Amino acid sequence: MSKTRKQRERIKTGIMAVGLILVWTVILAWMFVVWAEEPAAPAEPPMERQTVIEAKALPDVADVEALVRAAEMSKLYDVPLDAELQFHIIGLCEERGIDPAIVMAMIWKESRFHADSVGDGGNSLGLMQVQPRWHSKRMEKLGCDDLLDPHQNVVVGIDYLAESIRRYDGDVAKALVAYNQGSYKGTVTAYAKSVLAKAEEMRNA
Secondary structure, three states: OOHHHHHHHHHHHHHHHHHHHHHHHHHHHHHHHHHHOOOOOOOOOOOOOOOOOOOOOOOOHHHHHHHHHHHHHOOOOOOOOOHHHHHHHHHHHHHHOOOHHHHHHHHHHHHOOOOOOEEHHHOEEOOOOEOHHHHHHHHHHHOOOOOOOHHHHHHHHHHHHHHHHHHOOOOHHHHHHHHHHOOOOOOOOHHHHHHHHHHHHHHOO
16 A cells, blocks of 8 residues: 555544544533532422411400300399308308308298398398307407498308318208307207208209
């Protein structure tokens, strides 16, 4: 082969090599561009469910007071005493651990709910027919000086009843006998039975 022909072959081979290099360069450049693109952000994981506490509208103060009042009214007895006096009696009974129905039945028995009732020749006064001659010290201790005031009368009467219940170890029947006649003498009297029966009737009314 002549020198000229050899030179041509080398030139051809060189051109082909350069061509291949250029082709691969373009391919690699394209691949690099594709790979260099920012990958799509992965889907965000679902947010953890948060416990949402809905802010409930606070009830109107007047509505709350009305509900409380309705609940309190449900404790009242069907007797001719106003609500304020009944709440006063119920509160005193709760403080002393006495069933309010017993006191309401006593008032029915003693005075038929008449705050100005006077009995025993003027010796027994008011709702619970308290006798000041026997309870002057009790009245002084309790700050009560007017037994015809129904609020004061029940303070003294309930205090005396509570004392009698303690004296007879919680036996209400014996305490009622003592309230009525001064002491328990071995027999549950008609007075005590009548009060207990009336109290039961009031509870079930």
